[in-house]
Amino acid sequence: MSVFTIGETTYDILFRNGEPIGACSGGSAYNSAISLGRSGVPVSLISTFGSDQIGDLSLDFLKKNGVKSELIKRFNGRSRIALAFFDNSSNVNYSFYPASEDIYPEYPIPQLNDIILLGSSFALRDNGRAKLLAFLREAQKIGSIIIYDPNARQCMTDKPELLEKIELNMALSTIIKGSDEDFKNIFGVQDGITAWSRLPEQQNRSLVYTTGGDGAELFSDNLHLKIGAKPTKVVSTIGAGDNFSAGIVYGLYQKLKSGWSGEVLSPADWKEILNFGAFFASSVCGSAENYLPMEHVKLLQTGVS
Secondary structure, X not given: OOEEEEOOOEEEEEEEOOXXXXXXXXXXXXXXXXXXHHOOXXXXXXXXXXXXXXXXXXXXXXXXXXOEOOOEEEEOOOOOEEEEEEOOOOOEEEEEEOOOOOOOOOOOOOOOOOEEEEEOHHHHOOOOHHHHHHHHHHHHHHOOEEEXXXXXXXXXXXXXXXXXXHHHHHHOOOEEEEEHHHHHHHHOOOOHHHHHHOOOOOOOOEEEEEOHHHOEEEEEOOEEEEEOXXXXXXXXXXXXXXXXXXXXXXXXXXXXXXXXXXXXXXHHHHHHHHHHHHHHXXXXXXXXXXXXXXXXXXXXXXXXX
8 A cells, every 4th residue: 555646846925915934845746745745644756857956955854854765757858847936815816947858757556545636637637547547547547546636727718638638637637636626617606516416426535615714525435525724824825735635645544554454434434534634724825834834733643633
């Protein structure tokens, strides 16, 4: 049983009121991996970045936080950078500057009960998509748990080539996790029930539909439940969705450790898993970091879910 997060690595430079206030390594899969590494989950990041100083910073931070880096593929050139601009509500807008090379990673041989988390633009790239799909198909066949977070930042209702890729990613996934904004951008829908009805297939699949401060909903075969968000004073929304996903992975990993063998989860199990997601997300929103703060890691052992 292994845990993998798959996606781009980005170095974020943060701005508030037009002034730089900090910088850190990020990206959806990277943020999730750091939080999982800090919480004691044996996680590997599958990603690419340059052999420049930015790449060195990203690699060092992974190692310091317990994330396995053997599947990182580096290249001679510049790593990906993002400028993140906070508004008055601590929401963020991005400007992205791509890496100097567009390469794809190599994938491991998936195993039964591996947990695989992927999403964002990385899961839609043409370069390397054939290898990614081959890995996901083999993982689905062997019985891995695949979690897909589309993290859609642009409207795609008039982009059939992107919609086709997203729907195929969904069809290969065990759990689709997305925000209300994601599904508005993808399908033009504005509620969880309609989003659930638009999935390419529903049998043996679950949808986690998050709604920010209003909490989250779970849809699966004959099950629909809701949880509330954890109260928090928002410092930054960067990494909130990535960490909700990390919380789901954490909850599933704990179930597997305790002997769960992949059978249908009960409503109580799902509620516990979703509450881990809400805890991870709220912890990050109350922090200036993109990842689960170290002081909150201890709370995982105190029944916060």
